[in-house]
Amino acid sequence: MTEVRHDLSGLRCDISAAPANPLVWAILTLLLWVPMQTFAQDAGNLPPTPTSSQVTDWCGTQKRWAEKQPAFTNEAAACPTYGPCDVAGTRNAYIPDPGQSTTIIRLMFHIITLDNGTNASTTPAMIEAQVANLNADYAPVRIEFEYQYQTHASSAYRSLNEGEFDLMKAAYAVQPDSMLNVFVSYVEPSYSYGTFPWDPQCLTVYGGIVMTTGHFSNIQSTLAHEVGHCLGLWHTHHGVSEVNECSQCYEKANSPDGDVTGDLCEDTEPTPLSYGCGGPGGNDPCNSQPWGLTDPQNYMGYAGEGCWSEFSPQQMGRAHCWLNDQLLGWSSGVRFTHTNVLGPAPHVVDFNGITGKTVNAWTWDFGDGQTSNQQSPTHEYSDAGLYDVTVAIQATDGQYETVRRELVWVYSDSMVVGSPTAVPGTSNRIDIYARNHLPLQEIMLPISWDGPVPITFDSVTTTGLRTNYLSVQEYAHYDDYSKRITYRLAVNPNGSQAELAPGTGPVLSAYFTMPPGTSTDCPISLVSYSNIFNTFSPRFTVLPGNYDVTAIAGELTACIPGDINNNGFGPDVSDLSYLISYFTGAVPSLPNPAAANVNGTGTIDLSDLSYLILYMVAGGNPPVCSS
Numbered sequence: 001m002t003e004v005r006h007d008l009s010g011l012r013c014d015i016s017a018a019p020a021n022p023l024v025w026a027i028l029t030l031l032l033w034v035p036m037q038t039f040a041q042d043a044g045n046l047p048p049t050p051t052s053s054q055v056t057d058w059c060g061t062q063k064r065w066a067e068k069q070p071a072f073t074n075e076a077a078a079c080p081t082y083g084p085c086d087v088a089g090t091r092n093a094y095i096p097d098p099g100q101s102t103t104i105i106r107l108m109f110h111i112i113t114l115d116n117g118t119n120a121s122t123t124p125a126m127i128e129a130q131v132a133n134l135n136a137d138y139a140p141v142r143i144e145f146e147y148q149y150q151t152h153a154s155s156a157y158r159s160l161n162e163g164e165f166d167l168m169k170a171a172y173a174v175q176p177d178s179m180l181n182v183f184v185s186y187v188e189p190s191y192s193y194g195t196f197p198w199d200p201q202c203l204t205v206y207g208g209i210v211m212t213t214g215h216f217s218n219i220q221s222t223l224a225h226e227v228g229h230c231l232g233l234w235h236t237h238h239g240v241s242e243v244n245e246c247s248q249c250y251e252k253a254n255s256p257d258g259d260v261t262g263d264l265c266e267d268t269e270p271t272p273l274s275y276g277c278g279g280p281g282g283n284d285p286c287n288s289q290p291w292g293l294t295d296p297q298n299y300m301g302y303a304g305e306g307c308w309s310e311f312s313p314q315q316m317g318r319a320h321c322w323l324n325d326q327l328l329g330w331s332s333g334v335r336f337t338h339t340n341v342l343g344p345a346p347h348v349v350d351f352n353g354i355t356g357k358t359v360n361a362w363t364w365d366f367g368d369g370q371t372s373n374q375q376s377p378t379h380e381y382s383d384a385g386l387y388d389v390t391v392a393i394q395a396t397d398g399q400y401e402t403v404r405r406e407l408v409w410v411y412s413d414s415m416v417v418g419s420p421t422a423v424p425g426t427s428n429r430i431d432i433y434a435r436n437h438l439p440l441q442e443i444m445l446p447i448s449w450d451g452p453v454p455i456t457f458d459s460v461t462t463t464g465l466r467t468n469y470l471s472v473q474e475y476a477h478y479d480d481y482s483k484r485i486t487y488r489l490a491v492n493p494n495g496s497q498a499e500l501a502p503g504t505g506p507v508l509s510a511y512f513t514m515p516p517g518t519s520t521d522c523p524i525s526l527v528s529y530s531n532i533f534n535t536f537s538p539r540f541t542v543l544p545g546n547y548d549v550t551a552i553a554g555e556l557t558a559c560i561p562g563d564i565n566n567n568g569f570g571p572d573v574s575d576l577s578y579l580i581s582y583f584t585g586a587v588p589s590l591p592n593p594a595a596a597n598v599n600g601t602g603t604i605d606l607s608d609l610s611y612l613i614l615y616m617v618a619g620g621n622p623p624v625c626s627s
């Protein structure tokens with residue numbers, strides 16, 4: 001920078017005497033920038049490409065930026081600048097006051113799944129937790145974030161390398177000039193990166209952040225780091241490890257020129273890339289001075305989660321400056337927080353609208369047809385379902401709106417065991433039905449057959465059912481003593497299956513054998529129980545969590561074909577006479593109608609009587625049980 005001022009005789013102003021008007025500085029900086037482009041052809045010194053271990057360690061921002069750069073970095077002249085915010089005086093004018101109202105930035109997360117909708121790269125719950133952490137990290141910066149997310153099914157982008165980034169972004173980016181897109185997927189090799197605001201692609205579909213899944217599966221501040229890049233922050237080690245050693249942009253140990261070298265912030269200490277909380281140690285090869293104190297606590301270094309705790313004031317100024325200079329379209333104006341969004345109907349959620357603006361009117365749309373005009377409304381969802389929530393404000397400077405898709409998950413789900421007719425001595429099928437209002441990841445089915453008759457559990461199947469593509473696992477082992485077994489139906493652990501769409505119908509068919517001669521109905525139920533390791537209950541799992549459902553028992557209705565009087569034997573003469581008595585009105589009802597419908601027509605009439613007589617006296621077809 002100093003050298004450039006020399007070259008440009010018309011710009012001999014001291015930075016400390018910088019005019020406060022950012023517009024003036026925008027023009028001056030533009031004048032500075034254009035001549036540097038002219039030098040470009042002379043010098044081919046790209047910032048060094050990070051080694052593979054550096055990339056693997058995590059942030060590919062510098063590498064991506066270097067690849068896009070024309071070879072203009074004229075280090076003989078100065079450290080390159082890209083806009084007014086690279087000027088210290090301009091930057092300092094934007095350093096936030098601790099009490100100033102926050103600026104809200106709109107984020108759009110992209111969850112990537114396989115083609116069949118499974119193996120999501122992250123969850124809504126994790127996104128919410130990451131944004132909460134991000135908001136905590138940026139609270140001193142006076143910047144807040146609100147978010148939406150979308151889910152995209154693409155096996156091609158569920159794991160991707162650098163050559164595929166732009167294809168994915170072009171396919172999925174949403175309004176890049178009005179929100180910061182964050183793509184979460186597995187990056188090979190694993191790293192994350194953000195796009196600088198001076199990158200010509202920043203506000204195009206090719207801007208935004210790519211987070212590798214490893215940086216998003218735990219609550220850590222890597223997202224704060226990448227967002228820092230998007231708000232114009234270099235690495236704190238930029239001046240040492242990302243420029244040519246001892247070049248004009250090199251930030252020497254004990255350097256007094258931190259504002260015009262390296263990360264262009266004087267209040268971040270010069271440092272080589274370092275991964276530890278204790279700093280790098282050793283001396284600067286360019287001036288033999290010890291590195292001394294560096295800033296491992298700074299989010300823009302590589303010290304990581306255990307060390308990070310702050311941005312420097314000048315970094316905060318840069319962030320606000322770039323936000324004002326390039327990124328104002330990302331400002332949302334309004335965001336909101338909420339209480340638990342997963343619950344049984346009726347389910348109450350408290351919402352809290354947040355804005356730094358002067359608001360004339362609040363409007364909430366809860367997604368179930370109900371609205372509110374309060375800033376912090378409480379809303380009761382009476383019906384099960386999956387709901388979007390929208391908050392809009394009419395502020396003194398315009399209208400702002402935030403939508404959270406599929407935010408509220410309300411259930412009133414149930415499972416019911418059927419009650420079919422069963423023939424003793426054979427294996428009988430009994431279906432278990434589920435009614436789910438939400439897309440399910442998993443169904444837990446603890447089945448019990450502890451009735452008065454010692455029936456035998458045979459097997460289960462999902463063949464022909466709406467769950468037939470789910471994995472079926474014997475989750476808790478067959479327990480002959482307590483007469484129970486627990487099955488788990490789930491999207492495949494390897495992620496090769498899709499969620500079970502909302503619906504009603506059988507989800508599992510179980511087979512049981514009753515002892516021959518049984519005339520007692522046998523209860524089959526879904527029970528909650530515990531062993532020393534676990535508690536099992538009829539339970540559904542959805543993306544935000546799991547919940548127990550109402551379970552209704554059924555029974556195997558014993559039916560010996562032709563055992564019309566239900567005495568455990570038949571058909572014999574006593575059954576024949578019982579049926580005749582029924583038709584003559586001598587007995588008012590049948591103890592086991594299924595056994596009396598011997599010809600299987602669905603109604604009990606005189607044809608059943610003739611069918612039974614034909615069988616007993618003339619070798620006709622055997623009776624059946626039919627309800």
Ligand SMILES: [Zn+2]
Nearest residue numbers: 059061225235
């Ligand atoms: Zn980085």
